[in-house]
Amino acid sequence: MKTRDKIIHAALELFNENGEPNVTTNHIAAHMGISPGNLYYHFRNKEEIIHCIFDEYAQELRVRFQPREEAALSSDSLLQYLDAVFMLMWRYRFFYANLPDILSRDSELQHKYLQAQENLHQDIMTVMRHFRTLGLVTLDDEELQSLANTLKLVASSWICYQTAQAPQAKITKAVIYQGVLQILSIIRPLTSAQGREVVLQLESHYCNQVRRDVS
Amino acid sequence: MKTRDKIIHAALELFNENGEPNVTTNHIAAHMGISPGNLYYHFRNKEEIIHCIFDEYAQELRVRFQPREEAALSSDSLLQYLDAVFMLMWRYRFFYANLPDILSRDSELQHKYLQAQENLHQDIMTVMRHFRTLGLVTLDDEELQSLANTLKLVASSWICYQTAQAPQAKITKAVIYQGVLQILSIIRPLTSAQGREVVLQLESHYCNQVRRDVS
Amino acid sequence: MKTRDKIIHAALELFNENGEPNVTTNHIAAHMGISPGNLYYHFRNKEEIIHCIFDEYAQELRVRFQPREEAALSSDSLLQYLDAVFMLMWRYRFFYANLPDILSRDSELQHKYLQAQENLHQDIMTVMRHFRTLGLVTLDDEELQSLANTLKLVASSWICYQTAQAPQAKITKAVIYQGVLQILSIIRPLTSAQGREVVLQLESHYCNQVRRDVS
Amino acid sequence: MKTRDKIIHAALELFNENGEPNVTTNHIAAHMGISPGNLYYHFRNKEEIIHCIFDEYAQELRVRFQPREEAALSSDSLLQYLDAVFMLMWRYRFFYANLPDILSRDSELQHKYLQAQENLHQDIMTVMRHFRTLGLVTLDDEELQSLANTLKLVASSWICYQTAQAPQAKITKAVIYQGVLQILSIIRPLTSAQGREVVLQLESHYCNQVRRDVS
DNA sequence: TATGAATGAGCGTTCATTCAT
DNA sequence: GATGAATGAACGCTCATTCAT
Numbered sequence: 001m002k003t004r005d006k007i008i009h010a011a012l013e014l015f016n017e018n019g020e021p022n023v024t025t026n027h028i029a030a031h032m033g034i035s036p037g038n039l040y041y042h043f044r045n046k047e048e049i050i051h052c053i054f055d056e057y058a059q060e061l062r063v064r065f066q067p068r069e070e071a072a073l074s075s076d077s078l079l080q081y082l083d084a085v086f087m088l089m090w091r092y093r094f095f096y097a098n099l100p101d102i103l104s105r106d107s108e109l110q111h112k113y114l115q116a117q118e119n120l121h122q123d124i125m126t127v128m129r130h131f132r133t134l135g136l137v138t139l140d141d142e143e144l145q146s147l148a149n150t151l152k153l154v155a156s157s158w159i160c161y162q163t164a165q166a167p168q169a170k171i172t173k174a175v176i177y178q179g180v181l182q183i184l185s186i187i188r189p190l191t192s193a194q195g196r197e198v199v200l201q202l203e204s205h206y207c208n209q210v211r212r213d214v215s
Numbered sequence: 216m217k218t219r220d221k222i223i224h225a226a227l228e229l230f231n232e233n234g235e236p237n238v239t240t241n242h243i244a245a246h247m248g249i250s251p252g253n254l255y256y257h258f259r260n261k262e263e264i265i266h267c268i269f270d271e272y273a274q275e276l277r278v279r280f281q282p283r284e285e286a287a288l289s290s291d292s293l294l295q296y297l298d299a300v301f302m303l304m305w306r307y308r309f310f311y312a313n314l315p316d317i318l319s320r321d322s323e324l325q326h327k328y329l330q331a332q333e334n335l336h337q338d339i340m341t342v343m344r345h346f347r348t349l350g351l352v353t354l355d356d357e358e359l360q361s362l363a364n365t366l367k368l369v370a371s372s373w374i375c376y377q378t379a380q381a382p383q384a385k386i387t388k389a390v391i392y393q394g395v396l397q398i399l400s401i402i403r404p405l406t407s408a409q410g411r412e413v414v415l416q417l418e419s420h421y422c423n424q425v426r427r428d429v430s
Numbered sequence: 431m432k433t434r435d436k437i438i439h440a441a442l443e444l445f446n447e448n449g450e451p452n453v454t455t456n457h458i459a460a461h462m463g464i465s466p467g468n469l470y471y472h473f474r475n476k477e478e479i480i481h482c483i484f485d486e487y488a489q490e491l492r493v494r495f496q497p498r499e500e501a502a503l504s505s506d507s508l509l510q511y512l513d514a515v516f517m518l519m520w521r522y523r524f525f526y527a528n529l530p531d532i533l534s535r536d537s538e539l540q541h542k543y544l545q546a547q548e549n550l551h552q553d554i555m556t557v558m559r560h561f562r563t564l565g566l567v568t569l570d571d572e573e574l575q576s577l578a579n580t581l582k583l584v585a586s587s588w589i590c591y592q593t594a595q596a597p598q599a600k601i602t603k604a605v606i607y608q609g610v611l612q613i614l615s616i617i618r619p620l621t622s623a624q625g626r627e628v629v630l631q632l633e634s635h636y637c638n639q640v641r642r643d644v645s
Numbered sequence: 646m647k648t649r650d651k652i653i654h655a656a657l658e659l660f661n662e663n664g665e666p667n668v669t670t671n672h673i674a675a676h677m678g679i680s681p682g683n684l685y686y687h688f689r690n691k692e693e694i695i696h697c698i699f700d701e702y703a704q705e706l707r708v709r710f711q712p713r714e715e716a717a718l719s720s721d722s723l724l725q726y727l728d729a730v731f732m733l734m735w736r737y738r739f740f741y742a743n744l745p746d747i748l749s750r751d752s753e754l755q756h757k758y759l760q761a762q763e764n765l766h767q768d769i770m771t772v773m774r775h776f777r778t779l780g781l782v783t784l785d786d787e788e789l790q791s792l793a794n795t796l797k798l799v800a801s802s803w804i805c806y807q808t809a810q811a812p813q814a815k816i817t818k819a820v821i822y823q824g825v826l827q828i829l830s831i832i833r834p835l836t837s838a839q840g841r842e843v844v845l846q847l848e849s850h851y852c853n854q855v856r857r858d859v860s
Numbered sequence: 861t862a863t864g865a866a867t868g869a870g871c872g873t874t875c876a877t878t879c880a881t
Numbered sequence: 882g883a884t885g886a887a888t889g890a891a892c893g894c895t896c897a898t899t900c901a902t
Binding site: 019021022097098099100101103104110113114117143146149150153154156157158160161163164165167168182185186189190 | 234236237312313314315316318319322325328329332358361362364365368369371372373375376378379380382383397400401404405
Binding site: 543588 | 664746752758799830
């Protein structure tokens with residue numbers, strides 16, 4: 001792994017652990033055992049590091065969240081889907097903890113973020129229309145929009161919200177799985193009998209995951 | 216108004232406007248036309264100011280969100296209820312934009328926050344059980360818990376989420392009302408015919424508010 | 431003397447001694463035995479310190495170089511005149527050693543500098559027209575302009591030029607007096623018999639000064 | 646052209662354009678498309694580059710300013726003379742803008758500079774004595790010394806002085822020619838009738854040059 | 861109560877220079 | 882000859898906080 005990538009990952013690690021405002025470029029360099037000058041050899045400034053982290057995040061989001069025909073069909077692949085998204089959010093959780101501040105400092109990043117959000121929204125809508133076609137949910141277009149917004153908001157706020165509840169506690173996978181369960185609990189009342197089946201399967205899976213993780 | 220209170224309100228104003236990390240104690244003092252020394256005469260440190268702001272917030276939350284028997288009955292008082300809560304969040308919106316960071320610095324505040332959250336949860340549960348008794352919603356206990364959690368999360372994340380979407384734009388009342396509408400859209404699928412009536416009334420009210428505010 | 435003024439004078443001293451680019455704000459603070467924070471309490475930044483030094487310089491220049499009717503008549507007051515100007519340049523000599531660089535960084539200062547130069551030019555012209563009226567020099571208007579430009583250039587370049595010749599040697603008063611003699615040697619060929627008398631008197635005075643200062 | 650020479654010329658170009666203190670060794674390397682390591686393979690340090698630039702300058706000065714018997718006779722060759730000197734100064738103008746600073750850092754360079762100045766002085770004296778012999782000027786030895794000093798000072802300060810007047814404006818050839826005119830205006834009052842003829846010819850030539858260059 | 865000068869650790873960043881390859 | 886990653890001291894500057902008055 002190249003130094004540049006190591007910096008990105010060290011920064012991500014420290015940002016997640018201590019919050020971006022509390023991590024200085026000198027901290028990152030010291031943590032890695034390199035000089036501050038070397039860090040600035042690879043990045044123009046701290047902002048650029050954050051930028052690059054975001055790019056990695058957005059790239060992964062694109063890849064992981066690519067809606068596929070088959071994805072919607074089996075509850076198995078749906079499961080991988082949810083897993084992937086929440087894990088992604090967990091790996092870049094520092095970002096969610098300071099989003100307004102980080103974005104207000106960097107209008108280019110703001111633009112990229114909005115783009116990513118827009119893509120995400122489209123993908124969620126695609127997946128959900130697919131569900132409707134399959135008869136898993138029964139919603140009109142407006143309700144679908146509302147649901148997509150709620151899901152986006154809940155998903156992207158989950159980690160920040162949980163962190164606020166217990167900042168000292170490390171965010172564990174169990175917390176992530178509870179987030180998925182929260183999402184499922186929002187969807188459940190909107191499903192058809194057939195859809196409910198799928199949701200219940202997923203819920204039982206994640207309940208087990210939480211139980212395993214806690215113990 | 217005493218200097219101490221003036222400091223609290225000046226700080227709140229500046230925090231909301233520029234974000235807590237971007238407001239120094241000297242800014243606050245300069246904005247008020249007092250000396251930094253005087254500010255520190257009234258408060259041991261910046262943290263204590265935030266602490267006091269939180270106390271005011273929690274106090275107001277307690278008062279405004281006191282569930283009353285009659286409140287649940289008329290959609291009119293329910294409306295005042297929702298209004299009050301969202302306005303409260305708007306007046307203390309800086310808090311929501313940096314919650315994890317602020318809490319991680321101050322464990323006493325963290326404790327108070329959890330207390331307040333717990334109270335809020337109980338109150339929401341009380342109100343919703345009342346709704347159920349009145350036949351407005353049809354949910355079992357577990358669904359009620361889930362819903363309460365979702366509502367709490369959506370409500371408390373709304374402003375932060377919207378700020379991230381458009382940091383340059385000031386948060387207007389219209390944005391707040393859209394938050395209420397989002398909440399209502401989550402509740403709507405869970406209502407009985409009778410409950411739906413109430414929700415629709417509220418929705419039309421807030422739609423009008425948004426329209427009025429935008430123009 | 432207030433700290434603010436002490437900073438200005440400490441900065442001036444260090445700038446003159448070591449050159450402005452080689453003097454950091456921390457050097458100034460350390461030299462004075464104050465903290466860097468205190469320095470920045472009194473000045474927004476290094477540029478502002480330079481700005482203030484220039485203001486003091488320009489102010490003194492205005493006062494000292496105010497052409498007065500009687501000034502031109504006696505070689506005695508002319509002498510004080512020349513003394514004052516060169517001493518002024520000596521006290522702010524750091525400025526002359528880096529003028530292009532300093533001005534290119536600060537367009538407001540650039541503007542003030544041009545203003546000061548313009549005033550100086552007018553004053554020199556006034557004095558010299560006076561000389562002409564008194565029959566001390568015999569020059570047409572165009573020659574007068576040329577002479578004024580030459581004198582301004584020689585005077586304002588003198589210290590910088592001498593510093594280049596011997597950077598290690600401190601600029602002494604003798605060097606200053608030699609500058610005055612250089613100026614006089616430019617004027618001498620342009621004088622009438624009467625004017626030559628005055629120049630010779632001045633030259634002999636400054637020759638003595640140089641001799642006294644060297645020994 | 647060897648890399649070593651390319652570095653010298655790239656550095657000269659950048660120094661002239663942006664001022665020596667604002668040009669880093671990395672800038673120079675990047676501008677040339679070579680690595681910083683390569684630059685330091687050819688030069689021990691930044692100082693050495695400046696040193697070499699000075700050597701080229703001094704070398705050219707020696708060549709161009711070699712006083713020749715015939716040079717003094719025709720105003721044509723005198724013209725080439727003046728042109729050459731001012732152009733030389735223009736090509737190495739960065740040097741004049743920071744002379745005291747540059748020399749104070751490097752005592753060896755200081756020594757070379759003084760040597761060059763001494764040579765220049767001798768050459769100017771030779772030329773001017775020649776003029777006297779030809780009856781173009783009427784000056785005693787002491788006046789000749791004074792004049793030589795004035796001319797040296799005016800010539801070597803011209804570009805720095807003009808840069809200070811307008812740092813944003815690039816120094817054009819017109820500015821250079823105005824410098825020559827300033828020099829001529831100093832000499833003019835000291836000429837014989839015959840000498841004045843020559844000066845007037847030169848002045849009209851340079852006036853035309855300035856006019857051509859400005860338009 | 862209030863002032864405002866003063867503190868000092870630490871921030872993000874720069875840049876002449878080195879060195880293994 | 883050449884690369885380019887790496888160094889580290891130092892820069893200009895910030896800000897929560899203190900304290901004599």
